[in-house]
Amino acid sequence: MTTMNDMENRIKALREELERHNHAYYVLNAPTISDYEFDQKMRELQDLEAAYPEYDDPNSPTRRVGSDLTKNFTQVAHRYPMLSLGNTYSKEEVREFYERVGRALLGEPFEIVAELKYDGTSISVTYEEGQLRQAVTRGDGTRGDDVTANVRTIRSVPLRLPANAGCPERFEVRGEILLPWTEFDRLNKEREAQEEPLFANPRNAASGTLKLQDPRIVASRKLDAYFYYLLGENLPGETHYENLCAARRWGFKVSEAMKVCQTLQEIYDFIDYWDTERKNLPVATDGIVLKVNSLRQQRNLGYTAKNPRWAIAYKFQAEREVTTLREVSYQVGRTGAITPVANLDPVLLAGTIVKRASLHNADIIESLDLHLGDHVFVEKGGEIIPKIVGVDTDYRETRAVGEKVHFITRCPECGTPLVRPEGEAAHYCPNETGCPPQIKGRIEHFVTRKALNINIGPETVEDLYEAGLIHDVADLYTLKIEDLLRMERWAMKSARNLMKSLEDSKSVPFERVLYGLGIRYVGETVAKRLATVFHDIDQLQAAPYETLVAVDEIGERIALSVIEYFKDERNQTIIGRLKTYGLQMALAETTEGDQSDKLKGLTIVISGTFAHHSRDEYKAMIERNGGKNTGSISKKTDYLLAGENMGPAKLEKATTLGIKIINEEEFLNMISE
């Protein structure tokens, strides 16, 4: 007979086992179990937890996906203040530090631990009785934000520690939360498509992500965490190095790039080695941290008002070159935002040839006091896009340069005087309905795969616009085969394809239509959120400001933009027309009517996480459409419905067996055709 105790034990055993596999995968990069088995065990645990809520535990591995319980952060006082480090920029200053320490220790021998300085956002995590209790940001050093729910989603942060590892009853571990370069690039690509402001560097992206109100979005961004400092009573070792090694044994990600140095020369060698080698790391670093190894010596050295006397940071030089500014050009985006771009004489910087640099906005141009022909310094620090950090004013004294760069006052495309909304750094062309790049940009956005998925590219949009056939997104649905055939390069086949694609787009779900409208700041995630909360376009249109900002993740900026959009009669007309053409302007109700046999006889495996629907919803959709959903891939599988974060083992198996892999859009198309 199964007793309650058995259940509790089974739940506990599963939790421990899953965390062990998480550690092997995310910290050690050495998986110990197949993705399939992992999924199965996770599924079992989820089911048991649902059935036995009395054994709930906020540190269960099932919580890693993020729950939606939090809103805003509570401020918490740090038990030990979070100090920053003094910075040095030269080996000379490192030597001064080294000698200072030696003098203060009255000639006693000492060791220095050299570590990488990770360039993210710092975090202090408290563990009690081997359990993660609280994670707090640095804040002002004395108080920080309690971001525990978000930190729980970071797979490399242990939720519970091994029982017999000898960790103290209570301790704090400090480290850096980072967004790996690959994730950073992916996120910025997504934001670029949205014309949302890009994150300048992974550090901003990491701290922005950590402060999001919805842990589910945090979970989707794949943050990582490296730990470098242990605090508390009864720490295992007498030295910093021993403590970090213990932390590594307990399951924390502690960098391998860590060296106990006996001499100044060893420190210099470490600096030189990592100054180049760091470019191969998956995360951003901006220097080296040097710490006195002995904890007793650390205590003797003590603190100044702001920094420990026993540690210092050495910052790497950002790579910088000098080149000539030739011209400033201006790009007009879909939302009318104007981006100034510096055109430069090509120069080799950090391994790539740089010809252009972003100038961001009018204020930056003004503060640099740019003149054409100036010799400018370009830098690539943590930033992806090189930036101009200064002007060589000495050069100007010896050589005449060209005229001063003034930000344009009129749109380079349509001549309309530009506006700059209060509180914003960017200038905009307000001629939304008459400025060609804005009109074409909106249509291009509407037809993209993630929006209405209409089978045309930017060149076709351009041709149709030039031919006077389309001025807004609704015009697409008035296109006729005859119109197309009269144009160059159009044949019956391509014309029919476009017609079919337009017809198909009428069953694209409401949230993608909403996204396709291109309301400023309404990206895919926000569109989905709005659709879920308001159900249809009429209710969204009628929602007052207060109702909008009460929705999670919808801030003032988004709310105002939504209101602004619906206030405009031209937009109302477009929406009215889209409705008459039959586009989905409401969430689909799941009714008996949704049943079909489109997937009859097909076996589909679902893996990963998805943007549009949950896994359970996809499972239900497969079943409603006559298909069969199974958990594991075999020869009998017809399709693998693959989302984000899908395990490599599953992918490999599917590829080996030649199983067709589809993404969620393709799946949704399959059942909407």
Ligand code: IVH
């Ligand atoms: S030790 C009291 N070690 O750099 C010593 N900090 O200004 C506490 N950082 O706020 C810091 N890598 O966010 C330490 N290996 C490392 C680090 C590191 C990055 C950050 C940390 C800190 C800042 C120092």
